[in-house]
Amino acid sequence: MYKTIVIGTGPAGLTAAIYLARANLSPLVIEGLQPGGQLTTTTEVENFPGFPEGILGPDLMDNMRKQAERFGAEFKNGWVESVDFSQRPFKVTVDGLGVLEAESVIISTGASARYMGIPGEQENVGRGVSTCATCDGFFFRGKKIVVVGGGDSAMEEASFLTRFASSVTLVHRRSELRASKIMQDRARDNSKVVWALDRTPLEVATDEKGVKGLMVRNNETGNSELVEADGVFVAIGHTPNTAFLGDQITTDPNGYIVVNPGTTETNIPGVFACGDVQDTRYRQAISAAGTGCMAAMDAEKYLEGSMVHDWSESLDK
Structure with missing residues (x-):
């Protein structure tokens, strides 16, 4: 007892x-x-x-x-x-x-x-892959960042990370976002946010220096593309x-x-x-x-x- x-x-x-x-x-x-x-x-x-x-x-x-x-x-x-x-x-x-x-x-x-479940993700958590912008955003000052997600959390993370990053590319597998209109508008009004919608994440790409970006499939063309970034933030809940x-x-x-x-x-x-x-x-x-x-x-x-x-x-x- x-x-x-x-x-x-x-x-x-x-x-x-x-x-x-x-x-x-x-x-x-x-x-x-x-x-x-x-x-x-x-x-x-x-x-x-x-x-x-x-x-x-x-x-x-x-x-x-x-x-x-x-x-x-x-x-x-x-x-x-x-x-x-x-x-x-x-x-x-x-x-x-x-x-x-x-x-x-x-x-x-x-x-x-929640993680995407793609190659290169888990082995690079804490080494360029993160799920917490307020925890790790500071480490990417002046660098390119990818945020994956389409909800309010992703919009909030992307907007927050623009305080540090040179640019933030928001990747979502659909052409429409789940986020509320006010959160979408806030992100769209931010000049540092770049949009990569209708893209499905395939792999966290790395080289000898670490994370170099996110490989995605363009759902419109079917082609694979590399979204260059020094960090990948997963914001899917x-x-x-x-x-x-x-x-x-x-x-x-x-x-x-x-x-x-x-x-x-x-x-x-x-x-x-x-x-x-x-x-x-x-x-x-x-x-x-x-x-x-x-x-x-x-x-x-x-x-x-x-x-x-x-x-x-x-x-x-």
């Missing part, structure tokens, strides 16, 4: 573990298939406070893990297959570990960026990692966990959510860490109330 089980080890989960451990709650942290979350695939992190020279993503996550361990957090590696929030204690079924019980649960499983929850936790139409405004509370008392799994807007390491702190404090307050309630019931008996 654990006071709190934290599912996930990105900035949110690790921050929650630090706060819980310092409160003497000895949390158990379940690491998934990618301990440390998306930052472990990032090279230089320059916008996390406290590191004026920047820090490598894996190093930042390793430091946070060590900090949580120092205060008594326990880590176990495994994949959460299912949860049972219908009764207390809550039950968490983990592949290789069996059924674990907890008085409270913090869900910080994040959201996975994110998928929150919530499938293991079934229908026990309230989510929005896109699968993100819904929390009570200003808190990390879900629809089930004692179950909390933090980080990108409930964040449809910011998706930054520092904002995830902030909600991790909130979740730990919410869980601590919940546990205090539960313990008082249990103690009062025992006196009545």
Whole structure:
């Protein structure tokens, strides 16, 4: 029986573990298939406070893990297959570990960026391929960039990246965009944005220096073309990692966990959510860490109330 089980080890989960451990709650942290979350695939992190020279993503996550361990957090590696929030204690079924019980649960499983699934993409993530303009745009100052996508996120990323890039080519496989009119107009009014619509991405092209562009198929002619660029930003959406929850936790139409405004509370008392799994807007390491702190404090307050309630019931008996 654990006071709190934290599912996930990105900035949110690790921050929650630090706060819980310092409160003497000895949390158990379940690491998934990618301990440390998306930052472990990032090279230089320059916008996390406290590191004026920047820090490598894996190093930042390793430091946070060590900090949580120092205060008594326990880590176990495994994949959460299912949860049972219908009764207390809550039950968490983990592949290789069996059924674990907890008085409270913090869900910080994040959201996975969707990729194109083309050659040259995955092997160059963090080396010219990115899914976060605010994280990596600075590294492409004065360079050519390709943004892939046709929704609001792609328009926003393209407009943001024009602050740094010499030009931003927006590639979309259809001739029409899914983005709202106001977002399209904003991008079209930007002189640095170049349009390459009705093009299907085929391969991230590289040479000995790194990424050199995106090979696409012109859907009108059928011919292959190289869109020259120093960086390729994929903006085709994110998928929150919530499938293991079934229908026990309230989510929005896109699968993100819904929390009570200003808190990390879900629809089930004692179950909390933090980080990108409930964040449809910011998706930054520092904002995830902030909600991790909130979740730990919410869980601590919940546990205090539960313990008082249990103690009062025992006196009545």
